[in-house]
Amino acid sequence: MADTETETVLPSEPQSRHVVYCGVCSLPPEYCEFGGTVKKCQDWLQKNHADMYDRLWSEDALAAATSTLSLDAQKRAEKDAHKKALKAEAAEQKHLQQIAESKVTIKRVERNKRKFVTTVTGLEAFGLENKKVAKDLGKKFATGASVTKVPSGGEEIVVQGDVSEEIEEFLLEKYKVIPEDNIELVEDKKKKGAGAGG
Structure with a gap:
């Protein structure tokens, strides 16, 4: 009898989810770092979805994400993030120069x-x-x-x-x-x- 009661409590139809997609790279914000326009994506997210920006990119969120890493892994992550930022900035400059010409x-x-x-x-x-x-x-x-x-x-x-x-x-x-x-x-x-x- 207990089994039949729990079955009736479950919703009969699957519930839909609202997914936010980035206005810059069109990926979900959790994946913007793989799109190549991280800085623009972060600016867009902060302007349009401040709560999600705080959850993903605030100092606390970043500190929590890296706290479980070893010191070497943290240094590598910082170095990789810096390289990615420089690469994205260079690509953006190249794109702007191409548009200007x-x-x-x-x-x-x-x-x-x-x-x-x-x-x-x-x-x-x-x-x-x-x-x-x-x-x-x-x-x-x-x-x-x-x-x-x-x-x-x-x-x-x-x-x-x-x-x-x-x-x-x-x-x-x-x-x-x-x-x-x-x-x-x-x-x-x-x-x-x-x-x-x-």
Whole structure:
């Protein structure tokens, strides 16, 4: 009789859990240290989930985690943590430098008499997906927009119509990760008489 009573006390359906995912590296905060952006992750966690930050990264939590280690292991852990921090900082500096040097090129290309397409290249350097941006551009300008491969090995977005200045405004408004100085407008005119043989 006792066995049947305990069975009825248990919940009949599994209970769901609320899991917090880091806004920087998208891992659960307990695993951010393996993501390579520890400092940014810690700042995000402290701002958005202060109680969880205190539980994971406060001085007391860190001291408790290392207290069970031997002195040699504690020294190694400190050394490893320092190396990881330096490595993450160097990677972040390299990424910021790459972004500063990268250019988004918006080119107006003449196809036939008074027919134009606009191409956009260089978005990958800013962590943007060409297919997603092409879809956004197609919706915004109610026109065809596709991603094509270029001979140099990269990809470009081809948008039907002469919308180069509008695309620049749209990119600056929607994708704040692109600095205004890193956008370059180019006009590519078709050479006259190139098709004539003489």
